Amino acid sequence: MTKHKKLVEFVEQVSGMCRPDRIHWCDGSEQEYQLMIRLMVQAGTAIVMNQSKRPNSIFVRSDPLDVARVEDRTYICSSLKEDAGPTNNWADPSEMKATLSKLFDGSMKGRTMYVIPYSMGPTGSPIANIGVELTDSPYVVANMHIMTRVGTQVLEVLGTDGEFVRGLHSVGAPLDESGPDAPWPCNAQHKYICHFPETREIWSFGSGYGGNALLGKKCHSLRIASVQARDEGWMAEHMLILKLINPKGLVRYVTGAFPSACGKTNLAMLIPTIPGWRVETIGDDIAWMKFGPDGRLRAINPEAGFFGVAPGTSVLSNLNAILAASQHSIFTNCAITPEGDVWWEGMSDEEPRELSDWLRRPWTPGCGRKAAHPNARFTTPAKQCPVIAPEWEDPNGVPIDAILFGGRRANIVPLVTEAFDWQHGTFLGSTASSETTAAAAGKVGQLRRDPMAMLPFCGYHMGDYFAHWLKMSSRTDAVKLPRIYYVNWFRQDAQGKFLWPGYGENCRVLKWIFERVNGEADAIDTPIGRLPVPGALDLSGLKISQQAIDELLRVDIDGWRAEVPLIKQHFEMFGDRLPRELHSELSRLEDRLNNAIP
Ligand code: O2Y
Numbered sequence: 323m324t325k326h327k328k329l330v331e332f333v334e335q336v337s338g339m340c341r342p343d344r345i346h347w348c349d350g351s352e353q354e355y356q357l358m359i360r361l362m363v364q365a366g367t368a369i370v371m372n373q374s375k376r377p378n379s380i381f382v383r384s385d386p387l388d389v390a391r392v393e394d395r396t397y398i399c400s401s402l403k404e405d406a407g408p409t410n411n412w413a414d415p416s417e418m419k420a421t422l423s424k425l426f427d428g429s430m431k432g433r434t435m436y437v438i439p440y441s442m443g444p445t446g447s448p449i450a451n452i453g454v455e456l457t458d459s460p461y462v463v464a465n466m467h468i469m470t471r472v473g474t475q476v477l478e479v480l481g482t483d484g485e486f487v488r489g490l491h492s493v494g495a496p497l498d499e500s501g502p503d504a505p506w507p508c509n510a511q512h513k514y515i516c517h518f519p520e521t522r523e524i525w526s527f528g529s530g531y532g533g534n535a536l537l538g539k540k541c542h543s544l545r546i547a548s549v550q551a552r553d554e555g556w557m558a559e560h561m562l563i564l565k566l567i568n569p570k571g572l573v574r575y576v577t578g579a580f581p582s583a584c585g586k587t588n589l590a591m592l593i594p595t596i597p598g599w600r601v602e603t604i605g606d607d608i609a610w611m612k613f614g615p616d617g618r619l620r621a622i623n624p625e626a627g628f629f630g631v632a633p634g635t636s637v638l639s640n641l642n643a644i645l646a647a648s649q650h651s652i653f654t655n656c657a658i659t660p661e662g663d664v665w666w667e668g669m670s671d672e673e674p675r676e677l678s679d680w681l682r683r684p685w686t687p688g689c690g691r692k693a694a695h696p697n698a699r700f701t702t703p704a705k706q707c708p709v710i711a712p713e714w715e716d717p718n719g720v721p722i723d724a725i726l727f728g729g730r731r732a733n734i735v736p737l738v739t740e741a742f743d744w745q746h747g748t749f750l751g752s753t754a755s756s757e758t759t760a761a762a763a764g765k766v767g768q769l770r771r772d773p774m775a776m777l778p779f780c781g782y783h784m785g786d787y788f789a790h791w792l793k794m795s796s797r798t799d800a801v802k803l804p805r806i807y808y809v810n811w812f813r814q815d816a817q818g819k820f821l822w823p824g825y826g827e828n829c830r831v832l833k834w835i836f837e838r839v840n841g842e843a844d845a846i847d848t849p850i851g852r853l854p855v856p857g858a859l860d861l862s863g864l865k866i867s868q869q870a871i872d873e874l875l876r877v878d879i880d881g882w883r884a885e886v887p888l889i890k891q892h893f894e895m896f897g898d899r900l901p902r903e904l905h906s907e908l909s910r911l912e913d914r915l916n917n918a919i920p
Pocket residue numbers: 389390391531532533534581582583607629630697761762
């Protein structure tokens with residue numbers, strides 16, 4: 323237990339409201355993890371997988387109405403509506419707490435309330451941050467064990483008066499004597515994922531799934547942390563962190579912001595196809611970055627695991643993820659084979675002869691349904707990744723040399739563009755866009771602007787967030803700042819065929835970036851930024867037509883001219899909080915395009 327008065331009060335207050343039958347203080351031990359598994363198996367939530375195929379792993383299927391983050395039920399409850407900005411749902415904090423208090427009243431009856439002290443980042447790191455999640459879900463406890471550092475050592479760092487983010491989560495399904503528990507209790511009618519950035523609180527009700535319920539992830543590490551970062555002069559970003567090693571053993575660290583389900587996990591664990599080059603993983607989803615005493619921007623991965631999208635993950639697309647998830651993992655909304663192993667679309671060319679699908683129904687090839695939900699997930703400890711970098715838990719973080727932005731764009735956006743400078747890079751990030759995927763509830767395949775891939779995750783006004791990005795550059799010398807790039811692996815030809823092979827071949831773009839950072843590769847100035855000069859991309863051994871390469875690196879002047887009004891429209895949303903620097907970057911882009919010969 324703890325002598326931290328405010329933590330004890332928090333637990334007492336919440337248990338008074340939610341009225342659980344029991345309170346369990348999590349110690350983060352293996353026995354505790356196994357207890358959660360047993361509870362889930364008893365409740366019908368989980369099936370233990372075949373030990374010889376997938377040791378110490380479980381298979382979980384959620385309620386079909388609880389399968390993804392719910393952005394329309396996600397709120398930023400700042401005192402002033404303007405502070406949440408145009409990209410967030412806002413609610414008045416007192417009104418929201420009144421609404422939620424009624425829902426939380428007695429919501430844990432018949433259940434156990436788990437107190438999860440967790441550290442985002444290596445416990446005790448100067449960049450790490452502590453939270454405490456109170457939840458009535460053993461699934462959440464087990465996932466938090468993998469995704470964060472949980473337990474007694476966190477309470478030790480917290481001491482008697484340390485600061486912590488208060489997280490409250492309930493599946494919103496109290497148990498009474500009238501019937502058995504549901505295999506996946508949730509409250510489909512009332513879902514609320516609420517953030518109180520000023521008081522560093524998170525109240526989540528009704529969903530047991532992923533980012534809605536594992537509060538350390540999107541809620542704490544991005545929405546609340548982005549506000550902390552603004553206030554304290556650092557950055558909390560939706561970015562992978564990778565280590566790129568050249569054949570001479572020279573190392574560069576790269577972060578990358580891509581919208582949900584754009585292949586961040588694959589890029590973070592990429593196996594380069596160019597002989598002698600290697601990638602190691604620091605993180606696949608979130609980066610917290612602070613300037614170190616040397617003026618370099620240093621990043622940590624605040625997480626301890628991967629909550630990766632399963633469909634499409636295969637030995638070809640991401641061998642390292644497949645190997646990482648070969649044991650001690652949780653598989654959610656995948657399909658299960660008669661032998662007790664897991665399967666999902668894209669895992670193998672050959673489909674299993676029969677399966678039990680994510681909806682608990684028999685499935686056979688050709689039945690016309692997907693066996694796994696498109697947002698099915700694996701939860702896997704980062705340390706199990708075969709290419710995890712030895713320094714991935716360095717409490718001081720790793721120095722970042724380059725920042726990538728990207729998204730899925732079928733046309734217009736070239737394979738890679740280097741920003742002229744930090745301000746131009748901030749502009750590129752602020753205009754980032756992508757065709758939507760299944761990671762969030764809603765329509766798939768529509769173009770949405772997703773600045774810095776933070777649209778669903780920025781806990782305050784995005785105009786102020788852009789200003790914060792710009793301001794960060796004044797904290798160090800320009801030469802010490804990471805270079806900024808915009809990449810697009812998803813450009814298509816007129817027939818809708820991808821022009822770039824992607825996956826391991828993306829190392830060719832990373833190599834160019836590495837060499838740019840070293841001052842060893844050439845680029846050409848274009849109206850939209852700097853692009854590789856012909857021949858600068860290493861294409862040795864790659865079967866790709868010159869026509870495809872020309873198209874991938876073509877600056878489509880007419881297309882970009884048509885893009886300018888769309889960017890203007892996007893910027894209008896931020897009103898007078900859009901920094902003037904971004905207005906002037908847009909005017910400069912327009913001028914350069916007007917002066918260009920198509
Ligand atoms: O909560 C979910 O359904 C998953 S969302 C998610 C999970 C891991 C990493 N990133 C994301 C995301 O939406 O960006």
